[in-house]
Amino acid sequence: MTGEAGAPAVSSGWVRIIDLHKSFGAHEVLRGISLDVEPGQVVCIIGASGSGKSTLLRCVNRLEDPTSGQVVVDGVDLTDPDCELDEARAHMGMVFQQFNLFPHRTALGNVTLAPRKVLGRSAAEADEVGRRCLADVGLAERADAYPSQLSGGQQQRVAIARALAMDPDIMLFDEPTSALDPELVGDVLEVMRDLARRGMTMLVVTHEMAFAREVADRVVFMDEGVVCEEGPPAQVLSEPREPRTREFLARVL
Ligand code: ADP
Numbered sequence: 001m002t003g004e005a006g007a008p009a010v011s012s013g014w015v016r017i018i019d020l021h022k023s024f025g026a027h028e029v030l031r032g033i034s035l036d037v038e039p040g041q042v043v044c045i046i047g048a049s050g051s052g053k054s055t056l057l058r059c060v061n062r063l064e065d066p067t068s069g070q071v072v073v074d075g076v077d078l079t080d081p082d083c084e085l086d087e088a089r090a091h092m093g094m095v096f097q098q099f100n101l102f103p104h105r106t107a108l109g110n111v112t113l114a115p116r117k118v119l120g121r122s123a124a125e126a127d128e129v130g131r132r133c134l135a136d137v138g139l140a141e142r143a144d145a146y147p148s149q150l151s152g153g154q155q156q157r158v159a160i161a162r163a164l165a166m167d168p169d170i171m172l173f174d175e176p177t178s179a180l181d182p183e184l185v186g187d188v189l190e191v192m193r194d195l196a197r198r199g200m201t202m203l204v205v206t207h208e209m210a211f212a213r214e215v216a217d218r219v220v221f222m223d224e225g226v227v228c229e230e231g232p233p234a235q236v237l238s239e240p241r242e243p244r245t246r247e248f249l250a251r252v253l
């Protein structure tokens with residue numbers, strides 16, 4: 001836990017996953033995952049459907065309770081029963097495959113909701129930050145549009161802006177482009193590339209191998225609840241050591 005007097009300052013945007021296990025009933029979905037993401041790093045997680053990628057991300061921000069193991073974010077052990085979960089979660093932005101915008105709120109209304117409700121920002125403050133975040137994702141002009149008036153790619157960019165409005169230290173992405181028509185994927189990836197360039201710590205589950213190759217500092221290949229192989233993208237994607245990585249890449253590339 002942080003907060004003890006004299007505890008060393010921990011740099012921002014730092015995730016340490018230690019021997020994480022998660023079972024649903026008798027089904028052990030995560031079987032001892034250890035993974036570090038350092039400040040400013042982009043780590044891309046690849047792997048077949050059902051390998052546990054979403055469960056891992058959901059354990060990182062404690063949408064799921066791990067069965068055992070630790071998740072430490074910026075020095076705060078999220079698996080500690082005394083952990084202030086809401087406080088810890090406020091530092092993590094999560095973007096899902098489905099954008100989950102509130103349909104009856106405008107883009108700006110979606111982006112300002114959590115800063116007002118969770119951070120207690122005034123409407124004026126939240127609007128200012130919200131407009132800046134919408135501008136960051138290229139949607140300054142669409143602040144007053146409702147989700148139904150936006151393309152899937154624009155909706156996903158609003159979802160990213162909504163996460164950024166909480167001023168997160170870490171962004172978690174779970175297949176953010178998988179639900180999009182192919183022609184809309186590029187704009188969303190460009191926003192993510194830009195975030196990475198600006199030094200955001202990112203943990204990204206993706207099937208976009210070109211993105212992983214270009215943007216990731218490390219690529220992690222998950223298979224049946226374990227990290228089968230990890231390393232720099234050029235190594236994992238071009239010269240995989242593990243037969244299971246090779247088989248997976250042969251199927252998706
Ligand atoms: P991925 O994201 O890699 O496709 P998931 O983490 O979604 O994999 O799922 C891994 C396995 O865990 C799957 O077999 C899935 O059916 C199972 N699973 C995920 N969530 C639940 C849940 N809430 N209850 C029971 N089983 C689950």
Ligand code: MG
Binds near residue numbers: 053054055174175
């Ligand atoms: Mg998934």
